[in-house]
Amino acid sequence: MKKLLLGNEALAQGAIDAGISGVYAYPGTPSTEITEYIQKSKIAQELKIHSNWSVNEKTAMEAALGMSYAGKRVMTVMKHVGLNVAADVFMNMAVSGINGGLVVVVADDPSMHSSQNEQDSRNYGKFALIPILEPSNQQEVYEITKHAFNLSEQMGLPIMIRMVTRLAHSRAGVEIGKRKLQNSIHLSKNPHQFQLIPVHARNRYQHLINIQTDSRENSENSYFNKFIEGSDNSMGIIASGIAFNYLMENFENGNCPYPILKISQYPLPKRQVKKLFDTCEKILVLEDGYPFIEELISDFLNENKKVIGRLTGHLSRVGELNPDNISKALGFDIKHTEKIPEIVSGRPPELCVGCGHRDLFNAINILGKENDNQKVFGDIGCYALGVLPPFNSINTLIDMGASITMAKGASDAGIHPAIAIIGDSTFTHSGMTGLLEAVVENTKMTVIISDNSAIAMTGAQDSSASGRLVTICKGIGVHPEHLKVLTPLHKNLEENIDLIRNEINYDGVSVIISQRPCVQLSKEKKDNIKHLLEIAIN
């Protein structure tokens, strides 16, 4: 019988069945369930597949490369903006190449359901000159993941699988195949492969350029790219990944009269694109995310108007695709549907009842009334909701770790009080180096680590910071007299305000750890954290 799986779960099952020895990842919507599935999988536990969370995406990808160096198959998983963090190793491991099959899974979030931008990871794949796979449905996710590991070892390159939110978070029945055994340890025949000093890097880079022809040929022959003939050549359609499903939805039983080129493997298969160009009067490009294919195949001035899509206004330049905006692009009549009655009001997400972040924001807001110049630099996590009413506590929110470094720059510019608010896991992900910078210059600023001992927004995964924050801050060099711990509870409000006020007024860097476990955690987890904190104090 078929197994009912999320796109993300189908990917994880595909990786297990491809014989991986480890997955390295940092949680991030919409990618989190991939690693969680492997963590919960009985067979993965029996096979001792590594699946603990990494500290950030860069450490994850580097560890994955280490496992690949040892000859084993490995996967690294992140959300789109996570790849920015890992971009250094990502670009360079395309040059070194891999040994054991290595697959980079990146989950993009068109329409920014849970993200700060809608960057399209295919640009990164092209930038690094590696093949990209973009599955269209759950069954294909499973198949393509197994294919990715074979392709990786065949080409000696890391392979990117690009997911999007709707595929990641949609379930369907998936037929599961056989599982491959794990690789044993074996090293590369070329002892210089992973030594990217210029003399070896030049060789490797030349090799990467040389195999681009093979890479394109693989796409031409890929089972996952399909040229579907049609009867009406007035238009040809290129549909990549999930866009293919939305396209088919618009025709009874998927009987589309136009020729279609379905793309699920890059680099783009040139011969097939040319065939579509030669036979059709115009080309409609359907792709979720950036106009990546459209830009590649349009001439710069697009004077002949042959290629249409997001760049020509036939589809919106921003936001995700769906069956309805594709219906419009196909020229079908706009449907008249019920309207949302005016009495319906918005219901944005909010912090949980009893959440410790709430008590912290209350204290910060009272202090803000005392001093109009106070600016609060926020970070990525549940506490980002402090941007919204009723709190309106946070002035900036850019990327993982930016709270501390932006507060530093603003303080250098003369803004006081400059307060950074960062979660415990975000702090260990990308905040520690920024804090070191502030310590080195003893910058006048206050860092508040809102420590709920979990990666809460993505589902309360374990945080690498749990029980370690005081030690880390001391180690970085924060003065012990200006390293404080408070408990964000309503009954402590007055004393917490006093404590924060004192530190804001200190002429140097201070750190306040606002510590109370996430209300979503189980009692077992809370007890475990209590234990960790006791060890840390003793």
Place this chain on the structure above:
Amino acid sequence: MKINIILAGVGGQGILTNAAVLDTAALACNLNIKQSEVHGMSQRGGAVESHVRISDKEIFSDLIPLGKADMIISVEPMELLRYLPFLKKDGLLVTDSNPFLNITKYPDLEELYAEIQSYPNSILIDAQKIAKDLGNSRATNIVLLGAASSQLPLSDESLIQAIKTLFERKGAKIVTKNTEAFNAGKEIAKEIFLKNIVS
């Protein structure tokens, strides 16, 4: 055979559980399924929806097109109306009557109920009370699923079996409570359907 269902409510109200019951039942009947859901930020007390599509033919899109939903089942009355653009003409609306009040601008209840009842095919019930009277207020979502069940292309047996499968690990008592909730929802909907026919 093809049915499109939108499940609506607020994060934590059991929307994904209802989706899982439908999925499990459909899979056991060898039907095709696609079911999209919301994870991440919106789950924290925000509006949550799930699109469930069941068919004996291939299903392409994970999302239901506008005007193509056969029914909307909502655990919250205002959330029901948010997805009206998806409802096909004379589609079925099933909702609990209890508002989830975590926003300041909540509509007037009388006005809200009148709006819901202006649709010919609507079932507005106090599912929470029914569930509570049965001794498990957490089964509100299952009462609503029961209320919609006569319009589903899945047999009661398959749906109840799915409830058993999904709640099994929580113990026999929880299975019984949820099965009772399903049946109670079915009964009250039957009465409403009859009344609608008479009037």
